[in-house]
Amino acid sequence: MRRGFMAGCSLSAYCPQYVRQTVDYLKEFYPELSIIQECCGKPLYYLGEQAKFERQFGRLEQSVKNCEIDQLITACEGCLSMVQRSKQFESISLWTVLAQIGLPEAAIGKAKDSDMVFTIHDPCPTRDNVAMQQAVIKLLKDLGYQVKIAKLSGEKTLCCGMGGMCGVANPKLAHEAMVHRVETLPTKNIVTYCASCRSAMMNGGGQAWHLLDLIWGPVVYQGDKCPENTLNSTFTAWKNRYKTKQLLKNS
Amino acid sequence: MTNYRKSTVDQAKFIAETCSSCRRCMRQCVFLQQQGQTPAQLFEDFVEKGDIAPLVPYSCQLCHQCTVVCPHHLELADAFLAIRQDMVQANHGHTPLKQMKGVELHQLLSRFALFCYTKKG
Numbered sequence: 001m002r003r004g005f006m007a008g009c010s011l012s013a014y015c016p017q018y019v020r021q022t023v024d025y026l027k028e029f030y031p032e033l034s035i036i037q038e039c040c041g042k043p044l045y046y047l048g049e050q051a052k053f054e055r056q057f058g059r060l061e062q063s064v065k066n067c068e069i070d071q072l073i074t075a076c077e078g079c080l081s082m083v084q085r086s087k088q089f090e091s092i093s094l095w096t097v098l099a100q101i102g103l104p105e106a107a108i109g110k111a112k113d114s115d116m117v118f119t120i121h122d123p124c125p126t127r128d129n130v131a132m133q134q135a136v137i138k139l140l141k142d143l144g145y146q147v148k149i150a151k152l153s154g155e156k157t158l159c160c161g162m163g164g165m166c167g168v169a170n171p172k173l174a175h176e177a178m179v180h181r182v183e184t185l186p187t188k189n190i191v192t193y194c195a196s197c198r199s200a201m202m203n204g205g206g207q208a209w210h211l212l213d214l215i216w217g218p219v220v221y222q223g224d225k226c227p228e229n230t231l232n233s234t235f236t237a238w239k240n241r242y243k244t245k246q247l248l249k250n251s
Numbered sequence: 252m253t254n255y256r257k258s259t260v261d262q263a264k265f266i267a268e269t270c271s272s273c274r275r276c277m278r279q280c281v282f283l284q285q286q287g288q289t290p291a292q293l294f295e296d297f298v299e300k301g302d303i304a305p306l307v308p309y310s311c312q313l314c315h316q317c318t319v320v321c322p323h324h325l326e327l328a329d330a331f332l333a334i335r336q337d338m339v340q341a342n343h344g345h346t347p348l349k350q351m352k353g354v355e356l357h358q359l360l361s362r363f364a365l366f367c368y369t370k371k372g
Binding site for chain 2: 002003004009012027030031032033034035036037038039041043047048049050051052056059063068124125155156157159161162163164168170174177180238241242245248249
């Protein structure tokens with residue numbers, strides 16, 4: 001089976017280095033891995049601009065076809081939900097794949113001496129993807145972290161506040177939703193696997209890590225501060241997207 | 252004024268008639284709490300007036316938590332999205348909210364070769 005990898009806009013805007021490391025790791029298992037660095041168009045879908053969305057999604061479909069990809073691995077839950085909704089080609093979440101192939105050897109058990117207890121914020125577009133949610137719990141435990149599951153998680157997860165373009169349409173309400181979401185969680189130390197959710201959880205008053213921060217980055221202990229909220233700076237976000245492209249080009 | 256599709260109005264009517272105003276959906280949704288109306292009232296108003304302020308459908312986070320907790324699994328997000336689509340249709344392909352222009356710009360930039368890359372493996 002020929003596979004492709006799609007990091008998505010937000011993750012590329014957050015951490016180019018981790019995208020590159022993920023691609024390098026996936027290539028150890030899938031040497032024929034194709035790279036798709038494009039937007040799925042979900043923002044247009046949310047705006048209700050259906051015709052423009054279909055054009056954008058059509059571009060993505062064409063790229064997948066050109067690369068002869070049988071299965072697209074996505075690191076973004078927004079992209080995954082759009083691809084699965086279209087039913088045009090097979091797709092799977094990066095987290096499900098990582099749980100199957102296993103973490104890199106250096107990452108297994110690396111946090112076994114950490115006193116950190118994380119809770120998980122599941123992104124809302126994939127609330128029905130139980131396999132992926134369980135894969136994320138497994139990956140955190142394989143890293144060695146303790147996990148406290150939130151009552152409102154999995155299928156019942158809440159939106160981080162940015163969903164549906166509410167963050168742009170009604171920023172005040174979106175901020176209140178972010179604060180509310182953080183308040184519903186059993187700890188302020190949050191792990192999520194959507195870069196946009198991570199930014200929202202920080203804006204809502206939490207300390208939030210992306211799962212890739214924990215796989216590729218340093219071990220985290222109680223009291224540690226999470227990485228900077230790069231998505232709050234439009235300039236840094238676009239600079240990072242450019243950097244991600246360059247890093248992938250040279251991979 | 253937006254000319255709503257029959258399917259959009261039917262969807263709204265179905266919610267207005269089926270919602271039992273149990274308020275389960277309002278427990279965790281900051282948007283519905285601030286609207287201060289149950290989905291039955293909100294969609295009944297929309298059907299009666301034949302219109303709704305654009306900020307209302309554009310404030311729903313389209314997250315579907317309401318559907319999960321609703322005893323009738325009512326799809327409020329789908330109804331709000333359909334209303335958005337009709338508003339866009341009536342506004343020559345653009346959202347009626349000025350603040351959303353940034354999203355269109357973001358999407359335009361996302362197509363620039365500077366940020367896109369495809370490599371067949």
